[in-house]
Amino acid sequence: MSDNKKRELQVAALENGTAIDHIPPEQLFKVAYxxxxxxxxxxxxxxxNNFYSKKMGxxxxxxxxxxxxxxxxxxxxxxxxPNVILNEIRDFEVVKKYPVTLPDELVALVKCNNPKCITxxxxxxxxxxxxxxxxxxxxxxYCERKxxxxxxxxx
Numbered sequence: 001m002s003d004n005k006k007r008e009l010q011v012a013a014l015e016n017g018t019a020i021d022h023i024p025p026e027q028l029f030k031v032a033y034x035x036x037x038x039x040x041x042x043x044x045x046x047x048x049n050n051f052y053s054k055k056m057g058x059x060x061x062x063x064x065x066x067x068x069x070x071x072x073x074x075x076x077x078x079x080x081x082p083n084v085i086l087n088e089i090r091d092f093e094v095v096k097k098y099p100v101t102l103p104d105e106l107v108a109l110v111k112c113n114n115p116k117c118i119t120x121x122x123x124x125x126x127x128x129x130x131x132x133x134x135x136x137x138x139x140x141x142y143c144e145r146k147x148x149x150x151x152x153x154x155x
């Protein structure tokens with residue numbers, strides 16, 4: 001068997017489901033946490049880290065059988081790993097492939113880090129406008145505090 005074929009067999013193919021590729025290795029388990037994979041007890045899930053990648057050097061991969069994610073679920077990934085590639089697979093074929101990007105607005109995903117913000121003192125959903133998708137800068141709709149990517153607290 002050739003070296004290329006051996007490399008391809010590191011992770012089993014999916015018949016139907018989602019493959020999340022090109023996850024930075026240090027963000028892999030954050031992505032798994034944000035997608036609440038521990039609650040998918042009836043799904044086959046494969047998590048692999050530090051695979052060789054021409055593009056990144058090393059990468060993480062998550063494959064979930066028979067699970068397709070909605071936009072809200074995917075926007076969670078973009079908070080910690082904005083350049084991952086999402087692959088939707090049906091009958092062992094990739095039918096949809098796209099990069100994950102931050103949406104224009106984040107609702108109930110992020111905690112405002114301003115202790116005086118109404119969202120920290122009343123039972124209500126947070127709302128953030130994404131100011132810069134590349135840098136990950138967001139702004140609270142209520143108190144107007146700007147938060148940089150490294151200071152974001154995910155709910």
